[in-house]
Amino acid sequence: MAIEVRIPTILRSYTGGAKIVEGAGDTVADLLADLDSRHAGLRGRLVTDAGVLHRFVNVYVNDEDVRFLGALDAKLNDGDSITILPAVAGGAFGFAAAAAIASHTVATRAAAAR
Amino acid sequence: MARYDSLLDACGGTPLVGLPRLSPTVPEGAPPVRLWAKLEDRNPTGSIKDRAAMFMVRRAEADGRLRPGDTILEPTSGNTGISLAMVAKLRGYRLVCVMPENVSTERIQLLRMYGAEIIFSSAAGGSNQAVATAKQIAAEHPDWVMLYQYGNEANARAHYETTGPELLQDLPTITHFVAGLGTTGTLMGTGRYLREKVEGIQVVAAEPRYGELVYGLRNIDEGYVPELYDATVLSRRFSVGTRDAVLRTRQLVEVEGIFAGFSTGAILHAALAVAHEAVRDGCRADVAFVVCDGGWKYLSTGAYGGTLADAEEALEGQLWA
Numbered sequence: 001m002a003i004e005v006r007i008p009t010i011l012r013s014y015t016g017g018a019k020i021v022e023g024a025g026d027t028v029a030d031l032l033a034d035l036d037s038r039h040a041g042l043r044g045r046l047v048t049d050a051g052v053l054h055r056f057v058n059v060y061v062n063d064e065d066v067r068f069l070g071a072l073d074a075k076l077n078d079g080d081s082i083t084i085l086p087a088v089a090g091g092a093f094g095f096a097a098a099a100a101i102a103s104h105t106v107a108t109r110a111a112a113a114r
Numbered sequence: 115m116a117r118y119d120s121l122l123d124a125c126g127g128t129p130l131v132g133l134p135r136l137s138p139t140v141p142e143g144a145p146p147v148r149l150w151a152k153l154e155d156r157n158p159t160g161s162i163k164d165r166a167a168m169f170m171v172r173r174a175e176a177d178g179r180l181r182p183g184d185t186i187l188e189p190t191s192g193n194t195g196i197s198l199a200m201v202a203k204l205r206g207y208r209l210v211c212v213m214p215e216n217v218s219t220e221r222i223q224l225l226r227m228y229g230a231e232i233i234f235s236s237a238a239g240g241s242n243q244a245v246a247t248a249k250q251i252a253a254e255h256p257d258w259v260m261l262y263q264y265g266n267e268a269n270a271r272a273h274y275e276t277t278g279p280e281l282l283q284d285l286p287t288i289t290h291f292v293a294g295l296g297t298t299g300t301l302m303g304t305g306r307y308l309r310e311k312v313e314g315i316q317v318v319a320a321e322p323r324y325g326e327l328v329y330g331l332r333n334i335d336e337g338y339v340p341e342l343y344d345a346t347v348l349s350r351r352f353s354v355g356t357r358d359a360v361l362r363t364r365q366l367v368e369v370e371g372i373f374a375g376f377s378t379g380a381i382l383h384a385a386l387a388v389a390h391e392a393v394r395d396g397c398r399a400d401v402a403f404v405v406c407d408g409g410w411k412y413l414s415t416g417a418y419g420g421t422l423a424d425a426e427e428a429l430e431g432q433l434w435a
Contacts, residue, residue, distance in 0.1 A: 010334060011334070045334055054334060055337070055339065056334050056335065056337025056338070056339070057334060057337070058353070060353045063352055063353050063354065063355075064350060064351070064352055064353075065319075065350070065351035065352070065353065067345060067351070068345075068348065068349065068350045068351055083323075083353065085323070085353070086334055086337040087337040087338065087339050088337060088338055
């Protein structure tokens with residue numbers, strides 16, 4: 001039995017368009033290395049050069065966030081289900097627009113202060 | 115206390131009710147595992163967001179950012195807009211909400227009823243269009259005040275000062291607190307308070323997992339983590355899909371008579387998971403979770419009846435939490 005991994009739309013260019021791929025490994029790090037051997041470049045989108053999960057990537061093992069289970073060292077078992085998702089919170093509309101305005105306001109104030 | 119000087123004074127102080135039928139049964143002689151629901155739909159506009167809206171407005175008034183007659187600008191299609199509209203009305207401000215044109219009619223009607231003005235952004239353009247519209251409005255009206263709930267400390271402070279103490283007073287034996295993760299204000303504020311007061315407290319987040327359409331991101335770097343979020347406050351974090359959220363929302367009204375929105379179903383799903391783990395481990399548990407709002411605003415989705423597959427389809431592409 002293998003580990004099933006759900007790939008978000010924005011990363012399916014690395015999996016030939018596949019929504020679900022299979023992999024193997026005792027930890028999340030092992031699994032990502034295994035996936036990268038068949039889907040070159042995928043690991044680089046999820047893990048930073050410093051070797052930690054990208055800030056805007058969430059990885060879930062059986063619906064639980066791996067950051068609270070040991071992050072890349074989180075243990076995996078055959079039959080586990082992994083979901084990879086971009087980090088978004090609080091509703092796509094609200095946060096995107098709110099963040100844009102906040103950064104705009106800060107920039108405008110900084111410009112006005114000069 | 116049941117008498118208040120005004121509606122704003124009636125914010126918070128919500129009931130905590132036990133769920134004797136949904137709480138898991140434990141083997142004979144094993145310690146009890148109990149679920150408790152904090153009924154935040156009993157706030158003035160019917161959601162937990164009243165607490166944050168009131169604290170954010172009061173803080174902005176105290177800081178001199180808001181003066182009588184000012185205009186508040188908030189990009190929201192959800193409960194925060196409705197709460198802010200009520201607070202703005204009673205405190206003498208104008209509220210302008212920016213929202214996509216495809217939100218439910220209940221929300222538009224509620225916002226207008228409370229006196230908010232609405233600027234629609236094109237739904238077809240997705241979040242990119244919404245961002246563009248919001249930026250344009252902010253540029254045209256530099257004097258409008260945005261409270262920005264995702265980065266406003268007063269949002270978390272509301273829960274540190276009210277939700278947390280209320281829970282501890284009503285349930286001194288609390289072992290787990292479970293709430294939804296959006297702006298993260300509820301979990302950060304309540305979680306920090308409980309961590310200071312209750313040794314070994316588990317602070318558990320349930321985040322909604324929407325259909326891919328809702329995210330609409332072009333790449334990973336467009337992701338977003340609210341400024342309020344501090345992962346060290348949390349013990350665990352669950353992602354809950356639409357199907358599980360709908361299933362639990364229906365179960366809550368069928369078994370315990372509590373009619374809630376779908377975000378509450380997602381939270382209950384996580385609460386049941388930790389409750390069943392406690393039973394398996396033979397541990398005592400008092401699991402308190404948040405009922406964010408009632409189900410009224412979501413009736414038009416049709417997701418309260420029919421098969422789960424139909425409900426899942428009805429909610430596809432919607433922001434149900």
